[in-house]
Amino acid sequence: MSLNKTPALSSLACTVVYWQKQHGRHHLPWQGTQDPYRIWLSEIMLQQTQVATVIGYYERFLSRFPDIATLAQAQQEDVMPYWAGLGYYARARNLHRCAQELATNWDCRFPPTPEQIATLPGIGRSTAAAIAAFAYGTRSAIMDGNVKRVFTRYFGIYGVTSQRETEKLLWDTAQSAVEAAPASLDMAAYTQGLMDLGSQCCIRGRPDCARCPLKANCYAYIHGVQQQLPTPKPRKASPERACKMLVVRSHDRILLEKQVSPGIWGGLWSLPRYDDASEIDAACRNFGQAGAAQKMAGLLHVFSHFKLHIEPWYLQCDTLRVTEAGQGQAWIAIEDLPSTALPAPIRKILDGLFNPHDRALPEFTDAPADTG
DNA sequence: CACGCGTGGCC
DNA sequence: TGGCCAAGCGT
Numbered sequence: 001m002s003l004n005k006t007p008a009l010s011s012l013a014c015t016v017v018y019w020q021k022q023h024g025r026h027h028l029p030w031q032g033t034q035d036p037y038r039i040w041l042s043e044i045m046l047q048q049t050q051v052a053t054v055i056g057y058y059e060r061f062l063s064r065f066p067d068i069a070t071l072a073q074a075q076q077e078d079v080m081p082y083w084a085g086l087g088y089y090a091r092a093r094n095l096h097r098c099a100q101e102l103a104t105n106w107d108c109r110f111p112p113t114p115e116q117i118a119t120l121p122g123i124g125r126s127t128a129a130a131i132a133a134f135a136y137g138t139r140s141a142i143m144d145g146n147v148k149r150v151f152t153r154y155f156g157i158y159g160v161t162s163q164r165e166t167e168k169l170l171w172d173t174a175q176s177a178v179e180a181a182p183a184s185l186d187m188a189a190y191t192q193g194l195m196d197l198g199s200q201c202c203i204r205g206r207p208d209c210a211r212c213p214l215k216a217n218c219y220a221y222i223h224g225v226q227q228q229l230p231t232p233k234p235r236k237a238s239p240e241r242a243c244k245m246l247v248v249r250s251h252d253r254i255l256l257e258k259q260v261s262p263g264i265w266g267g268l269w270s271l272p273r274y275d276d277a278s279e280i281d282a283a284c285r286n287f288g289q290a291g292a293a294q295k296m297a298g299l300l301h302v303f304s305h306f307k308l309h310i311e312p313w314y315l316q317c318d319t320l321r322v323t324e325a326g327q328g329q330a331w332i333a334i335e336d337l338p339s340t341a342l343p344a345p346i347r348k349i350l351d352g353l354f355n356p357h358d359r360a361l362p363e364f365t366d367a368p369a370d371t372g
Numbered sequence: 373c374a375c376g377c378g379t380g381g382c383c
Numbered sequence: 384t385g386g387c388c389a390a391g392c393g394t
Contacts, residue, residue, distance in 0.1 A: 042390085043390065043391095044390095044391095045390090046389090046390035046391095047389090047390065047391045047392075048388090048389055048390080048391060048392090049389065049390080050388095050389055050390090051389095051390080053389095054390090088391090088392090090392080090393075091391090091392085094392085094393090121392095121393090122391095122392070122393085123392085124391060124392050124393085125391095125392095126390080126391065126392090127390085127391070127392085130390075142390080143391095144389090144390045144391070145388080145389060145390070145391090146389090146390065147390090195390060198390090199389095199390085204387095204388075204389095232387095233387090
């Protein structure tokens with residue numbers, strides 16, 4: 001992919017800087033300094049941790065350990081209390097180790113290049129670039145969750161961002177954006193501006209495109225696909241459950257059960273539900289039709305947090321009197337089903353029975369298949 | 373390289 | 384309300 005000569009690329013960095021100076025954040029505790037120690041400490045604390053959580057920890061830590069030498073001389077047991085509650089405690093152990101390494105090998109200073117900084121414990125490519133950009137003005141790109149949102153949307157980069165190919169494209173694009181910018185670019189404002197855009201405008205759920213300075217050239221805004229980007233990770237396999245349901249028909253009516261709220265399908269009407277075949281048998285005997293139920297084609301319904309395998313059975317028993325409905329049950333006329341509040345899979349089952357589109361008779365099967 | 377690491381916020 | 388996510392990194 002060649003983005004280098006597009007207007008979208010060449011105008012990006014200056015637009016971000018201009019916006020950051022007017023609308024970005026300028027009063028966070030770690031801003032307004034070029035001290036690599038303070039910048040480093042903030043970057044480590046901010047890894048996978050929200051700004052509001054970090055602020056208090058940052059100020060307490062900095063009061064106790066004001067510079068690299070103080071931190072390097074401390075015992076790890078004296079450091080950890082200042083991290084307790086912040087999470088990801090390897091960050092604190094690496095921070096301490098890193099300070100000692102800087103004291104031993106670098107005269108309590110940070111190395112001059114992001115490549116060298118990234119060799120230190122707990123500092124990866126993105127954190128190293130951020131430290132170098134804020135402390136030295138080095139033109140090296142960062143890549144965090146904010147930048148991923150901004151760039152996937154702005155450039156229309158599809159693919160799960162944690163996958164290698166997408167990750168590489170994002171890094172290459174981010175570096176190209178820096179290199180396409182004029183030499184006078186304010187790297188600190190640009191780096192901060194990308195993160196400010198990501199946290200203030202280009203948020204995940206409802207991006208505030210109206211206030212975004214990049215919308216004129218933004219792929220997602222132009223094509224209306226903000227909700228599709230960044231490409232969401234495939235969800236973990238959800239637990240699966242199974243149940244059987246019974247369609248009991250008497251003349252022109254079927255038996256439905258009102259679902260309680262709160263609960264699955266609360267307030268809707270569903271079919272009587274059973275856990276196993278013996279309960280189906282018992283129900284049929286109860287209706288005076290032992291062994292008369294027919295197994296229908298199974299289907300799979302996917303909820304947000306689990307999957308339900310439904311095995312419907314059909315029982316014709318015209319001897320029943322429709323006045324005999326249990327608590328929470330009702331005999332509903334088939335002609336009234338279209339106006340009845342039914343969950344989608346229940347409507348599908350009943351549609352297949354009573355409104356077969358392309359076959360003369362409802363279809364029964366011995367081998368239920370998940371056709372959901 | 374997919375995963376574990378911690379806690380809080382969000383819907 | 385449980386799952387997903389947040390200024391990532393190390394293994």
